[in-house]
Amino acid sequence: MPGTSTMESVVIWTQTSEPASVQIAYWPFDTDESDALWSSTYQTEASSAHVAKVLINEKLAPGQRYHYAVYVDGQKQSPSFRNDYKANTSVPMRFQAKPRWRFVPSEDQRHSVFDFRIAVGSCSYINEDGYDREGQDPYGAKYHIFESIYEKKPDLMLWLGDNVYYRENDFESRSGMQHRWTHDRAIPELRPLLANTHHFAIWDDHDYGPNDIGRSYPLKGIAKETFDLFWANPSSGLPETPGIFTFFNWGDANVYMLDNRSYLATATSNPEAFGKSKPMLGEEQVQWLIDHLVWAQSQMKSDSSSYPARFNLICLGNQALNASGNPHGYRNFKDEWQYLIDRIVEEGIDGVIFLSGDVHFGEVNQFKYTGGGQAGVPGKAGILGEVYTLHELTTSSLTAGSWAGHANNPARLDIFDEEDIDRVGQRNFMTLDFKGPLENRRMELRYFDSDGKLLNRKMNGGENEPTDASLFFANALRAPREKQD
Numbered sequence: 001m002p003g004t005s006t007m008e009s010v011v012i013w014t015q016t017s018e019p020a021s022v023q024i025a026y027w028p029f030d031t032d033e034s035d036a037l038w039s040s041t042y043q044t045e046a047s048s049a050h051v052a053k054v055l056i057n058e059k060l061a062p063g064q065r066y067h068y069a070v071y072v073d074g075q076k077q078s079p080s081f082r083n084d085y086k087a088n089t090s091v092p093m094r095f096q097a098k099p100r101w102r103f104v105p106s107e108d109q110r111h112s113v114f115d116f117r118i119a120v121g122s123c124s125y126i127n128e129d130g131y132d133r134e135g136q137d138p139y140g141a142k143y144h145i146f147e148s149i150y151e152k153k154p155d156l157m158l159w160l161g162d163n164v165y166y167r168e169n170d171f172e173s174r175s176g177m178q179h180r181w182t183h184d185r186a187i188p189e190l191r192p193l194l195a196n197t198h199h200f201a202i203w204d205d206h207d208y209g210p211n212d213i214g215r216s217y218p219l220k221g222i223a224k225e226t227f228d229l230f231w232a233n234p235s236s237g238l239p240e241t242p243g244i245f246t247f248f249n250w251g252d253a254n255v256y257m258l259d260n261r262s263y264l265a266t267a268t269s270n271p272e273a274f275g276k277s278k279p280m281l282g283e284e285q286v287q288w289l290i291d292h293l294v295w296a297q298s299q300m301k302s303d304s305s306s307y308p309a310r311f312n313l314i315c316l317g318n319q320a321l322n323a324s325g326n327p328h329g330y331r332n333f334k335d336e337w338q339y340l341i342d343r344i345v346e347e348g349i350d351g352v353i354f355l356s357g358d359v360h361f362g363e364v365n366q367f368k369y370t371g372g373g374q375a376g377v378p379g380k381a382g383i384l385g386e387v388y389t390l391h392e393l394t395t396s397s398l399t400a401g402s403w404a405g406h407a408n409n410p411a412r413l414d415i416f417d418e419e420d421i422d423r424v425g426q427r428n429f430m431t432l433d434f435k436g437p438l439e440n441r442r443m444e445l446r447y448f449d450s451d452g453k454l455l456n457r458k459m460n461g462g463e464n465e466p467t468d469a470s471l472f473f474a475n476a477l478r479a480p481r482e483k484q485d
Helices: 145-151 174-185 188-196 220-230 283-298 334-346
Strands: 002-005 010-015 021-028 051-056 065-072 094-096 116-121 156-160 198-202 246-250 253-257 311-316 352-356 363-370 387-394 429-435 442-448 471-473
Touching: 002 094, 010 021, 010 065, 010 094, 021 051, 116 145, 145 188, 145 429, 156 311, 156 352, 174 188, 174 220, 198 253, 253 283, 283 311, 283 334, 334 363, 334 387
Parallel strands: 002 198, 116 156, 156 198, 253 311, 311 352, 352 387
Antiparallel strands: 002 010, 010 051, 021 065, 065 094, 116 429, 246 253, 363 387, 429 442, 442 471
C-alpha cells in the first residue's frame, strides 16, 4: 500500500503472515521489470504485526509513475483480483513520486499545472464471525465499494475515521487492535485499491477505542502506536503535542489531517472545571493548524510565491459545520469552534473546505460569516460587512450501516438537481477532481454509491457529469480583501 509520497521518496506499507524478509522492486512506467531498482531489505516481526514500511528513495523523479513488486523471502508476490470481480487476473501495483507544482524548468511557465483526483471515505465495517453483534444482521455489507473506488483511478485516498471498528475483544489490548486491522486489511475487495493509490488517514472513535471515547481512554498510547503502524502518513503529531494529526500537500491542495480524539473532552458541560472550555482538538493542535494555515496563506499571495495553493482541505472525524444539533459535531465545542472559525476569517484564509465522515450519510454544508471588524471579539472577526464562506463535504459510510440523515439542517447546501433530494442516504464515497488552468482552478465533487454510480449527476447531463452546484471554483472560495484606495 503506497503511503506518503515526496518528490524523492515513497513509503510502501506491507504486511506478511509470519516473520519474513521484505524487499520491493520498482521501475518507471516506460520500462520493464528487468530495469528495476531495489529497496533495502526489511524484516517483519510478530511484535509489530509483521508490518514493514518500505522506504523507496533511490533515483525517483518528481511526478514519475512506477510499477512495483513485493518480494517476501525472495519470492515475488502476485496478488489477484477477487474471482467474482476479475477472475484469474493479477492486480497491477503502482505508485507515484509527488509531482512538482512549482519551479519547473521553463522561463515562461512558473507552475507545472496538472489535474489530479482524491477519493474520500469513512466508516468501514468488516464483519467477522464471533466478533459481531449476536442475533442481528451483519452490520457491514457491499465490500465491493472498494473496487468501485479503484475503478475511479484516484491518485490519493483520504480515510476520514472509523476505518475499522474495534469490537470489545479488540480495544482492551494491543494484540486485539492489531488483530482488527490485520483482519480487515485482508479482504480481497481491498487489494486493488490498496495496491494502486496513495493512502492517508485520520481516526474517529471506532478505530481509536470504545464508542465515543476521548482523552480519558487509558490505552490511547497503544491506540496511537497501532494506528501509526497500519498507516504510512507523513508524520504523526508533534514532539511537544502527541497525536496523529499531520499535513501534506499535493498540487494546489493543502491537506490538514486532524486528531479529534486525543484531546477530546466527552463531558456535556461547558465550561469544564478549572476555567477551561471543553476541547475537541485542544489548544496546541488548534494553534498548530492556524499557524500552518497562516504560513501557507503567506505563500499564496501571488502565483510567484513559493508554495501557491488554491484549496485548504481540513479533515476531521466529526462534522464541523452541520447545524442540525448533532451531539458529536464540532459546533458543540462552541468556544474552541468559534475561536478556530474566527481566526480563519481574521487571517483571510482562502479555499477552506472541511472534509468529514462519522454520521453514516453524506451532505454538503455551507457557513456564511459576516465580518464584524472587531478582531479578538468572538463572532466579530474579519472585514466589517464582508461575507466569508466556508464549506464542508461529508461522506459516510463505506461499508458500515447508513441512514437518511437529519432532514432539518439549516447549514445544508443542496447540490442535487432532483427536487426531493438534498443529501446522500446510502453507503457512499466521494471523489474530488482538481482541474483547470492556474487562473481558474476548480474542484469537482462527485458522490458515488457502492456500485460506482454517480449520485449528484446533472439533470440531462452526461453519465459522469456532476451538477453545477458540485463545482467549487478557487476564485469564488477566496476570502475578502481590504479594498485599496
